[in-house]
Amino acid sequence: MSLVYDMFKQTDGTYQLPDGVYIELPEDIYHSDTALGSTSIKQLAKNPPKWQYDRLRPRKEVTPEHFIWGRAFHCRILEGKEEFERRYAKPPVPGDYPKALNTTDQIKDFLKENGQKLTGNKGELIARARDVDGCPPFFDDILRDWYAEHQGHEDLTDRQMQEIEDAVTIMARDPILSSVMQAGTLMSGASELSIFSTDENGIRRKGRIDYALPPAGSRTKSLSIDLKHFTTFREGDNEAAATHKIYGECYDVQGAYYLDQIKSARQLADAGCIYGGDDAAIETVKAFLEAQDMDWVWIFIRRDAGMIPVIISVDTLDPMFDHGRTIVVDALDRYREFVSRCGPTELWSDPPKVPLRLNQSALPSYNRGVLCEQPANR
Numbered sequence: 001m002s003l004v005y006d007m008f009k010q011t012d013g014t015y016q017l018p019d020g021v022y023i024e025l026p027e028d029i030y031h032s033d034t035a036l037g038s039t040s041i042k043q044l045a046k047n048p049p050k051w052q053y054d055r056l057r058p059r060k061e062v063t064p065e066h067f068i069w070g071r072a073f074h075c076r077i078l079e080g081k082e083e084f085e086r087r088y089a090k091p092p093v094p095g096d097y098p099k100a101l102n103t104t105d106q107i108k109d110f111l112k113e114n115g116q117k118l119t120g121n122k123g124e125l126i127a128r129a130r131d132v133d134g135c136p137p138f139f140d141d142i143l144r145d146w147y148a149e150h151q152g153h154e155d156l157t158d159r160q161m162q163e164i165e166d167a168v169t170i171m172a173r174d175p176i177l178s179s180v181m182q183a184g185t186l187m188s189g190a191s192e193l194s195i196f197s198t199d200e201n202g203i204r205r206k207g208r209i210d211y212a213l214p215p216a217g218s219r220t221k222s223l224s225i226d227l228k229h230f231t232t233f234r235e236g237d238n239e240a241a242a243t244h245k246i247y248g249e250c251y252d253v254q255g256a257y258y259l260d261q262i263k264s265a266r267q268l269a270d271a272g273c274i275y276g277g278d279d280a281a282i283e284t285v286k287a288f289l290e291a292q293d294m295d296w297v298w299i300f301i302r303r304d305a306g307m308i309p310v311i312i313s314v315d316t317l318d319p320m321f322d323h324g325r326t327i328v329v330d331a332l333d334r335y336r337e338f339v340s341r342c343g344p345t346e347l348w349s350d351p352p353k354v355p356l357r358l359n360q361s362a363l364p365s366y367n368r369g370v371l372c373e374q375p376a377n378r
Contacts, residue, residue, distance in 0.1 A: 003017075003275050005017070013032065015032050019197050019198055019268060020268055021195055021274045021289075023275065033196065035205055036332075041332070045328075045334075048348055049338075049349055052347060053348075056345070069229065069303075071154075073164050074210065074227055075088065076165075077168065077186055078192055078210060078227070087154060090155070091146060100139040101126075102139035107122070107129055110135070111128060167229075167309070170306075170307050171299075171301075172184060174309055186225070189214065189284060193209040194207070195268070201336060203332060207262075209261075210226050212224060212225075212284075221293045221294055222287075222288045225299060226251070226254075228242075229302075230300060231304035242300040242310040250327075252321065256324030257324070259325075260328065294316045296316050
């Protein structure tokens, strides 16, 4: 079944898609939907007023490098090299065109060699140089033409491009990963499966499974694959470092949240609410959801240790996810409490408290570096 997504676009540019399982839902539409996702749940579990403030007062900042790398890596692994090269590219740099004129000094040197005036700004110098026979190309023109041919793409550096291809190459060496990969891309499953549902309290929720792999051959379990990448300064082997990352970043909470969404997806699929994709893709999704058992699989790429892949799997019935689910339930309870007390479109604040009363014993006894202060007689 197909949907015209713009039917559900709000006046502020956000979306409110109907409950359902979505195959090949564009990433920008997914993120523009106002339903609560796993990132919001983790933030609500930590600090609801800050989550609301950041949502209502978003900062326009440069996208962190690890976000760009992660999106590009996901595209390469989940959507293939062709789509990766369409969406991501490395802009040319002056070193790629050593004969092109780039800086003002280079242009002046060329004009001086040909007996031309050296006054004016860069644009005037370029215009004067163009009239000289044998004028080399200008890097400004090369860069302008390149961007005209790569509209809508995202820039990657040489290093980022190399790291992603290195990660793909090393992943393909792993016997477990190579069995479900072809040409550096996961296969035989459904990538970026989006699930929208409404819970018993009327809260709209969403989740996007990186890769849904149904049972195949002797493997009777479905696999829900979650791609991650990280760097760390901790001691220990790669598995220990990745396990610590799961704990530190609350990935178990995220997994528990997604498992609830998968449970809802089974009911939605039974009701015929699967949107997008061809018949083969729909059958793949149904097979993934209908399996009796499922493993949650994290595939980590450790960027600071040679792009080494680390595979960690957990039975979805493991109590680890029970603990994560408790945190999810508490986060949703706090969300409802703040919405009820402060409203969904207002800034949130904690309930008023009795002012904190201090005495001498409340402050630490060590010297703060104040010259007249002694630790023993504050």
